[in-house]
Amino acid sequence: MSKPAFPIVIATRESRLALWQAEHVKARLQALGHPVTLLGMTTKGDQILDRSLSKVGGKGLFVKELEVALEECRADIAVHSLKDVPMDLPEGFELACVMEREDPRDAFVSPQYATLQDLPEGAVVGTSSLRRTVLLRALRPDLRIEPLRGNLDTRLKKLDDGHYAGIVLAAAGLKRLGLGARIRHEFAPDSMLPAAGQGALGIEIRSGRPELRAALAPLADTTSWLTVTAERAVSRAMGGSCSMPLAAHGQWQGEELVLRAAWGEPDSASTALIRASSRRPVTDLASAADLGDEVAELLLAAGARRATPNA
Numbered sequence: 001m002s003k004p005a006f007p008i009v010i011a012t013r014e015s016r017l018a019l020w021q022a023e024h025v026k027a028r029l030q031a032l033g034h035p036v037t038l039l040g041m042t043t044k045g046d047q048i049l050d051r052s053l054s055k056v057g058g059k060g061l062f063v064k065e066l067e068v069a070l071e072e073c074r075a076d077i078a079v080h081s082l083k084d085v086p087m088d089l090p091e092g093f094e095l096a097c098v099m100e101r102e103d104p105r106d107a108f109v110s111p112q113y114a115t116l117q118d119l120p121e122g123a124v125v126g127t128s129s130l131r132r133t134v135l136l137r138a139l140r141p142d143l144r145i146e147p148l149r150g151n152l153d154t155r156l157k158k159l160d161d162g163h164y165a166g167i168v169l170a171a172a173g174l175k176r177l178g179l180g181a182r183i184r185h186e187f188a189p190d191s192m193l194p195a196a197g198q199g200a201l202g203i204e205i206r207s208g209r210p211e212l213r214a215a216l217a218p219l220a221d222t223t224s225w226l227t228v229t230a231e232r233a234v235s236r237a238m239g240g241s242c243s244m245p246l247a248a249h250g251q252w253q254g255e256e257l258v259l260r261a262a263w264g265e266p267d268s269a270s271t272a273l274i275r276a277s278s279r280r281p282v283t284d285l286a287s288a289a290d291l292g293d294e295v296a297e298l299l300l301a302a303g304a305r306r307a308t309p310n311a
């Protein structure tokens with residue numbers, strides 16, 4: 001018999017997507033025999049809907065309150081969309097595992113138009129992501145990119161209210177919420193290179209809890225973990241800020257991980273994009289991170305610049 005199952009409390013944001021993700025992990029842990037409860041909480045990131053996240057504090061806004069709950073032992077684990085998790089967790093916390101990845105691609109959603117290319121000249125496209133903005137500009141310099149914030153339901157509502165001709169969202173979130181039918185087109189990663197970690201879920205715990213780590217081990221997906229480790233290494237090496245338009249995406253070709261990255265000028269209307277890629281056999285987290293470091297070096301050599309701290 002395996003070790004005795006013990007109760008696990010999951011700290012979660014209360015958006016529909018966060019709750020779906022927490023319920024998903026809950027079901028997996030219950031299947032392993034653990035009694036599981038959810039502790040719902042609202043984070044700063046959820047409250048700030050009117051300003052660009054990159055201007056008010058970035059990725060950390062969605063995870064801080066959850067970490068406080070872990071720290072105060074009100075909860076045991078926090079489930080995150082890895083895309084929203086800072087590259088380096090604060091002292092005292094660790095990523096216990098990365099789960100099997102959902103579709104990492106970006107999706108085009110529009111009531112009228114089947115693809116981005118079908119949009120008329122000068123059409124309004126909604127996104128507040130700097131990465132999506134620069135990649136969209138590279139694909140269609142004529143489009144007007146307008147901010148679009150809020151949870152998935154809010155964003156779809158703003159689209160349906162006629163504020164945009166189309167919007168770009170992560171396919172993973174839409175599929176998880178049963179909204180996959182809203183997807184008109186999934187961008188090939190080559191044209192809209194996804195964000196590091198997009199579509200993957202990570203589980204955060206307080207450091208120094210080997211028994212909890214062991215209990216979570218069956219939820220880990222090694223291939224996804226290696227892939228996102230390489231992607232996140234690019235972000236970390238570039239300064240790990242979400243105020244920088246940066247994409248990093250790995251795809252396997254046999255034993256080799258092919259890692260592509262793209263960097264755009266922050267705060268500029270420039271359509272210039274710097275791209276870099278490399279590949280190597282990846283067998284462990286260290287070699288995955290080495291591949292990410294290499295691709296970041298290639299970006300820098302090609303003219304990309306690291307984020308300055310607190311910029």
Ligand SMILES: NCc1[nH]cc(CCC(=O)O)c1CC(=O)O
Nearest residue numbers: 081083169170172173198199200
């Ligand atoms: N930026 C917010 C965010 N963080 C995670 C997802 C869902 C997809 C995922 O798990 O990566 C989304 C929505 C989106 O980007 O459209």
